[in-house]
Amino acid sequence: MSAPPDAPTVLADSRDVQPEQRSTGGVLAFPAIFLLVTLLFVPSSGVLIMSLTDYQFGMSGFAYVGLDNYRAMLSDARFLNSLTNTLRYVGTVAPISILLGLGLAILIEAQGALRGLYRAVFFLPVTATLVAMATAWEVLLHPSFGLVNTALAGLGFDKQRFLTDPDIALWSLAAIGVWKMVGYNTLLFIAGMSQIPHDLYEAASIDGAERGWRRFTLVTWPLLGPVTLFVITITLIRAFSEFETVAVLTNGGPNGATDMMLYTLYEEAFRFFNIGLAAAISVAFLGFVAALSILKVRLFDRTARYV
Amino acid sequence: MKHIPTLTGIALLAAGPALAETTLTVYHAWPHHAEWQTQIAEEFMVQNPDVQIEFQAPSPDYDEGLVSVIRQNMAGDPPDIFMVGSHLLGDLVAREMVEPLDDLIGDTDMNAQGYTDEVLAFTQIDGVQYGLPWTSSTPVMFYNAELVEQAGGDPDNMPTTWDDTIALAADIDALGEDIMGMYYTPGDDDWMTQNLLASAGLAPISEDGSIAFNTETGEQAIALFERFHDEGGQTAISNNDGRQQMYAGKLGLYYNSTAAVRSFDREIGDRFEWGTAQMPRMVDEGGVAAGGMAAVILTDDPEKRQAAWDYLLYGTGAEAQAFVVQNTGYMPVNSGAIDELSAFYEDHPQFKTSAEQTDRAYPWFGWPGQNGARISQIVLDEMASIANDQQSAKDAAAALSEKISAQLPD
Numbered sequence: 001m002s003a004p005p006d007a008p009t010v011l012a013d014s015r016d017v018q019p020e021q022r023s024t025g026g027v028l029a030f031p032a033i034f035l036l037v038t039l040l041f042v043p044s045s046g047v048l049i050m051s052l053t054d055y056q057f058g059m060s061g062f063a064y065v066g067l068d069n070y071r072a073m074l075s076d077a078r079f080l081n082s083l084t085n086t087l088r089y090v091g092t093v094a095p096i097s098i099l100l101g102l103g104l105a106i107l108i109e110a111q112g113a114l115r116g117l118y119r120a121v122f123f124l125p126v127t128a129t130l131v132a133m134a135t136a137w138e139v140l141l142h143p144s145f146g147l148v149n150t151a152l153a154g155l156g157f158d159k160q161r162f163l164t165d166p167d168i169a170l171w172s173l174a175a176i177g178v179w180k181m182v183g184y185n186t187l188l189f190i191a192g193m194s195q196i197p198h199d200l201y202e203a204a205s206i207d208g209a210e211r212g213w214r215r216f217t218l219v220t221w222p223l224l225g226p227v228t229l230f231v232i233t234i235t236l237i238r239a240f241s242e243f244e245t246v247a248v249l250t251n252g253g254p255n256g257a258t259d260m261m262l263y264t265l266y267e268e269a270f271r272f273f274n275i276g277l278a279a280a281i282s283v284a285f286l287g288f289v290a291a292l293s294i295l296k297v298r299l300f301d302r303t304a305r306y307v
Numbered sequence: 308m309k310h311i312p313t314l315t316g317i318a319l320l321a322a323g324p325a326l327a328e329t330t331l332t333v334y335h336a337w338p339h340h341a342e343w344q345t346q347i348a349e350e351f352m353v354q355n356p357d358v359q360i361e362f363q364a365p366s367p368d369y370d371e372g373l374v375s376v377i378r379q380n381m382a383g384d385p386p387d388i389f390m391v392g393s394h395l396l397g398d399l400v401a402r403e404m405v406e407p408l409d410d411l412i413g414d415t416d417m418n419a420q421g422y423t424d425e426v427l428a429f430t431q432i433d434g435v436q437y438g439l440p441w442t443s444s445t446p447v448m449f450y451n452a453e454l455v456e457q458a459g460g461d462p463d464n465m466p467t468t469w470d471d472t473i474a475l476a477a478d479i480d481a482l483g484e485d486i487m488g489m490y491y492t493p494g495d496d497d498w499m500t501q502n503l504l505a506s507a508g509l510a511p512i513s514e515d516g517s518i519a520f521n522t523e524t525g526e527q528a529i530a531l532f533e534r535f536h537d538e539g540g541q542t543a544i545s546n547n548d549g550r551q552q553m554y555a556g557k558l559g560l561y562y563n564s565t566a567a568v569r570s571f572d573r574e575i576g577d578r579f580e581w582g583t584a585q586m587p588r589m590v591d592e593g594g595v596a597a598g599g600m601a602a603v604i605l606t607d608d609p610e611k612r613q614a615a616w617d618y619l620l621y622g623t624g625a626e627a628q629a630f631v632v633q634n635t636g637y638m639p640v641n642s643g644a645i646d647e648l649s650a651f652y653e654d655h656p657q658f659k660t661s662a663e664q665t666d667r668a669y670p671w672f673g674w675p676g677q678n679g680a681r682i683s684q685i686v687l688d689e690m691a692s693i694a695n696d697q698q699s700a701k702d703a704a705a706a707l708s709e710k711i712s713a714q715l716p717d
Contacts, residue, residue, distance in 0.1 A: 056677060058377035058402045143544045144485065144552055164544050166695050251495075254543065254691035270374045272681045273398075 044286065051279035057269065062276075069280035079281065081256050082264040085170055089260060090239040093177040098235055100178065101185025102228075106216070108186065109193055119190065122183040130180060134248035137176055138163070163249050166257035173245050173258055181238060185231050192227030193220065226300060233296040237289055261285060329614040334363040335390035336372040336600070341365050343634040351621045358614045368495065369395055369600070370680065380404050380605070387606040388615050390441050393429050394496070394673040396601050400432050401677065405603045408436045411616040421625055421643035429640075429670050430601040438603035439619045442566070442637040445595040445668055446502050447660045448472070448587065449553065449561040449571060452580035454479050454486065458559065465584035469506065469531055472560065472587040473539045479559030480540025488540025489560040490549035491532065493694070497686035498598055499562070501672055503528045506586060506593040511672045521708035528589060529707070530700035533693050543694035562586070564598060565661035568636025572657070583660040594667035599637065638662045676716035685710045 051069050055062035073079050108118045125133065140147050141162040149159040162172040200219050204210075209218045243262040246252055252259035252267070265285065269278035335344055341362070348360035366372030369392030379385045380402070391399065399405045417427060422439070430438040452462035458478035466472045472489075480488030492499055501511055507528035509519040519525035535541040539560075544552075550567075552558040554574045568583065575581055586595045602622065604615040621627055625643030632639050633651055638661045645662070652659040674682045689703045689710075698706070 057374075058381060058398075058404075060403075138547065142551060143542065143548055144487075144557065145555065161542065161544055164548070164695075166691075166697065253687070254695055255688045255697060267684070271370055271684075273377075273677070 047279045047282050047286075050275055051283050053276050055275040055279075057273035057275050065276065069276045072277055073280045073284070076277075078256065078259065079264060082252075082259040082261055085257070085259055086240060086242075086261045089170060089174055089177065089242060090236060092171070092174045093181065093239045093242075094232070094235045097178045097181040097185055097239075098228075098231055100182045101231065102189050102224075104182065104186045105189030105193060106220070109190060119187070122186050124183065125180050126183045126187075130244045131248055133180075134176070134245050137245075138249055141172060164254050166254050169250055169254065169258045173242070173249065176245050176249075177239060177242060181235060185235060188227060188231050188234075189224065192224045195227075196220065196223045229296060229299055233292055236292055240285075240288060328357045329611055330359040330361060331388055331606075331611060331615055331618060332361050332363060332386040333388045333390075333618075334366070334372065334376060334386035336366045336369050336392070338365045338367065340635075343631060347622050347627050347630065348618075350627070351618055354621070355614075355617065358618070360618065373398060376404070376605070377402065385605045387604065387611055388602060388618065389605055390600045390602050391438075392671075393438075393440065393599055393601040394498075394671045394679065396430060396437055396603070397432055397673045397675075397679065398677075399603060399605075400437060404605055405437050406607075408438070408604070408616070411604075411612060412436065420620070421641040422623070423642060425665070425668065425670075426640050429597060429599065430603075432673075438601035439623050440640040441600045441602040441619075441622060442631060442635070443597060443599040443640045444564045444566045444637050445597050445661045445664055446499065446562055446586055447565045447568075447583040447664075448585065449563070449567075449583055450581060451553070451556060451559055452582055453556075454482060454559045457482055462580070462582055467585065467587055469534075469587045469589050473534055476535070476539035476541075476560055485557055487542060487552055487558045489535055489562075490541055490544075490552065490558055491535050491562040492546040492549060493532075493687060493690045494546070494563075495687075496680075496683040498596060498671065500529075500532075500686050500690055501596040501669070502562075502586065503531055503589075505596045505669050506531075507589040508592045508594065510669055511674070518708050518711055520704045520711070524590070526701060526704040529690075529693070529704045531589065532690055533700040536694055536696075541694075543691070565636050565638065565658075568657050569634060570636075572636075572655075581657070583657045585660055585664045592667075594669050595664055596671060597665070597668040598671045599640070632658065636661075638665065674711075674715070676714070678714040682711055682714050685714070 052064060052066060053062040054065045054068075104118075104122055108115055108122075111118060141149070143149060143159060143161045143164065146162075148162065153159055160168055163169050196219065200223070201215065204215055204219050207218075209215045241262055242260055243266070246258055246260055246263040247266070250258040252263050261281065262285070265278050265281045268274050268281060333344070333348065335341075344365075345362065348362070352358060352360055363386055366375055372389070373391060373395050376385055376389050376391075376399075385404065389399075396405075418424070426440055426443065427436060429440045429443065430436065448465065450462065450465060455462050455465070455475065458475060458481075460466075460475045460478070466475055476488035478488075480486065494500075497511075504511060504519050504525060507524050509522070509525055509528065511519050513519065513522075520529065536543065546563070549558065549561060553561045553571075556579050565583070571581065587593075602619050604612055604619070606612055606615060623640050625639075625641050625647055628639040628641045628644035629647040629651075631637055632644065632648055636658055639645060639648065652662075673679055686707065689698075689707050692698050693700050693703050
């Protein structure tokens, strides 16, 4: 995307490639292909096969059960609840953390002296170990004397059971999710903005779009297109894969209120030992992530041609 | 030449481990247990220089320990000795990972060694001895003596029935906006719910095969949890939060395993007077559910099995058990330890309560079949729904009976 516009695009016609070049290419590609097959395709096929069996973790035998696990999955109230929670979580965390990330990026880049400080401050949550941070959140959100509740009480509001009230718990996790992801998104947007050629802004200002909203809609936003697409995809995938906060803070409770897909998968496989059903959930999860990735690649190819 | 003695010393040190002919790997749960587990092993190695004990990094809880051991077993290299929550013993047996101890027990009279039949039953499956109990506990009532007094109660004479206990909790709760009357932890599995049933004189499944939640008494036992919230002032917070509330002196009564006694001792210190009392009863013959971990031998090697058996006998012997009790709050599994502990119990009465109620202890119930962990989760979820007013105890009891019977083997 950063190639100069006047550079001729050279696409080698496959008919021009000599046989020895082909074999060299094959040799050079071999390590990547080998790793891809052993680390990705073989294990994924293993999961696919296991999803068709009644295998229990650690037991010696198993039987082929066809699509029973998928049927069980789609009729299992617990899985459907977990899927709903996941979608609500993604539907909240992704848009907020993307828009907030964009807003912060613009504000930080417009800042002069303290730019580096702000970047670091908002990026810190990304570098912190989330399990340790989750424990810190637990202290902050303590129902009686956590800092947040003390502040609420000081302002005259009722104290809340942030992590144990079934009506609030999921949104508490979503808030922590936004806190965790917004810094990463901000950084990506900042990187994207630094790629925008300065002369485009000069041209825009000659055309009268000197500052503020018009400058943003005319130059910044269109040129951030590819980056935005990348941010959307990665945020959706990361939000969909949320696991740590559930495992550390709520264990999916109370009464399944914060159960999410990866946590359900983990419990089915490693607490209930039902590998068949867990494999079926994995396949569904893989399908979702793969669909997003393919969508991204296709859209990316179409839109990444601004500069 | 003055270096020679030092060098000899180093050589001797280096030769130390080489004396060991048998190496045993031990895997236990709970990282905060590592200290006393290691000390038992060190003492054992002093007495048995031909055996070397090595520890794997402890698992964070029983469930993850079990997963890890199953994985290690699939890879063909399980630890030689494993400490598992005794309710999970059935999972090891179903996977044929553990052999009965008959060959090692032989003609030994275990009763004469200080192991009562009740204690041995904790680690039996269908009457077969698969392990020895390494620790043992029952839940107790922890109380903040100052709050109890302020509410008009007598710390030396705590209530023995749930009705009186709930009334006391209500009085404590009324002491102030920031004070909570009671907190009965739902726990990480169904153990604390088993305790509610036990206080009503019920095992989760009775001898005629009926599920306790499906009986009127069982329903009343579940309704206790509803009354804790409606009448006793309990709020549906997490166990961690409840403990912090207790340590802060803002909670009147707290219910959990006696294994927490040592932590209470450390966290509260002299800040306020506290104590433990026996678990209240719902009916006169009400009991408590015992818990704890089983030590099992996973190795097949005859020589290692013998060494591991020696280690099990040492760790569950009078001396080591007295040491465990003082460092945790657990009860001794060996009756020989009671004598050694008499002076300690005199000075630390909070540690003694659990041992005083063992005559009414039920074993930690493991659900038959392969769905024990799932049933535990069902119980936790339904109890959470009671705590959060999502459904009545009556509906929860009905849901429990229905969902659990669907998970039990036919």
